[in-house]
Amino acid sequence: MTSTQVRAPQAEAGRTRPPRGSRRPGSTRWRRIITPLLIVALWEGASRAGILPPEKLSAPSDVLAAGWRLAADGTLWRHLLDSLTRAVIGLAIGGGLGLALGSVAGLLRLGDDLVDPPVQMARMLPHLGLVPLLLIWVGIGEPLKISLVALGAFFPIYLNTYSGIRNIDERLVEAARTCGLSAPARLFHVVLPGALPSLFLGLRLAFGAGWLSLVVGEQVNAQSGLGFMMMEAREFAQTDVVVLGLLIYAMLGLLSDLALRTAEGRALAWRRGLKAS
Template identity: 70%
Template structure:
């Protein structure tokens, strides 16, 4: 005798109380708005010294002025170019090496041990050595971004491939799929969640590396703008640079999240209640 379990019944009142997706997005803006208002009030009342922490309105005014002059746009485009090139180099190398190490026994023995040793080295601490190797030009900035983005993407891609259930691969082989088809239909979909996580972490590490790189003999870029403002004690410009970096990181993360949702439509994760 078989028994069936009825699905849980959700009352209309409970369903009505659940916020819609659009409402949840608005709810996420509450804490940033409260933070900005508190910051503005503290700066205006003198709780925060204006010469050390300027008000958000002053930072916004400075940003508008620099954007109108075209100076902010020039520095922003140069920073974006360095970040994209570095992420492209480091990310491509990370995915290729992680796939070779995870799928091939020879690749695992040859690639993974050196990478495991190298990850213990703080890549920002390699700046003096990189200056000797590649100089203090654009190569240094791009190399730092590439190094910063390499390790998070490598380890997450490697783990994503290795965490795939071996029985799924064997079942695909039993169904007649060749090696390329197994990679396409089993390995790649199974590793994509970890790959996207690694990409999000890699972008964050890449922006962090760019902050350091653009403060070494740079002539353009948001980091150079901040260093130049520091020389003249322009705290509002320094804070503006930090805000720009933060917004760039946030925008990158949002774009990756959108791409992840559209690519992984088959996956249903746990939703917050």
């Protein structure tokens, strides 16, 4: 047997074959944009054919032209910056409070007894239904918009932080205690990794609720922001600008969710979950 014949089976054995049913990420990523492109194409075609009247729903090309016009004169960027500022501040306040109170209620029995009951009661109230009361408490200025975003972000973060901590297997904590880990070390090496999946889910839900709250808040006596831009366009029957604002909200939500999913994949690289076949 020649050396070439000996090396050939070894080379074949050294090749790693992907498991059956697995797909390369790049080979399937393009398929995720097929449905959106198809919807846009059908939308444009229906508008050009007169099925969708422009006063009811503008064509995608008209919406794109409106966005280009508003971006060129700086109007779109000004409103977008104001909306992003409100969203960041509200998410930071609501998310920070939810994380802190959820950790206290999840880690401490006294915190569970004192914090969780009133939070669960308040959770049953629709936070967007609190607008009349918030108008009395904080007025109609910027605090109203930020408060709505904070309320929308608070409950998903709190509930998922609390649930993530309580669903950790107690035997893992006992094993860490037996190995001599201190309380801070157990918190960092056992509790935090175990609660991270639920926490990331809470963040994704909080971002979605925060954007929804911002849409409502910016339509209540606002002077800037995407919601104000949409309300002003409605007064002048500018359907293309209204649709533009909705699409920007959707893109902001999609981009924030994509960023969280990327961060989740990096932070939870050790986890092996079920993958779609």
